[in-house]
Amino acid sequence: MKNILILIVFAAVFLHFYPQPAVTTWYEEKKEAMLEMFSDATDTKVRLKADRVFKDIEPKFNQFRPSEIKRVEQITSSRKAIVSYYNEYCANKRDTKLYAKNQALVCQTMSKYSSFF
Secondary structure, eight states: OHHHHHHHHHHHHHHHHSOOHHHHHHHHHHHHHHHHHHHHHTOOSOOOOHHHHHHHHGGGGGGSOHHHHHHHHHHTSSHHHHHHHHHHHTTSOOOTTSOHHHHHHHHHHHHHTGGGO
């Protein structure tokens, strides 16, 4: 038991002072997987349903082109897609597949539900 403890301490000290890219990459992957697993296990299920944003925008589709409607369908296909779009395009980046006015409408609708992300 003492030898195992010495080995663990030695490995920790070695990796601290001489980081290895392969080990660091493996560690980050495993850490991300564990965090996601814990997040799923402790989820309260009080989350945004992906179709909620789409249903809120749907009555205003008369001002959207057909290609823009398809883009909104892509954006609202999943909760991860909504969060990704919100973080990327609703923070001042321009989405070239939507008119500025329609993008503002989509972002405004998403911001209503941002606490559920």
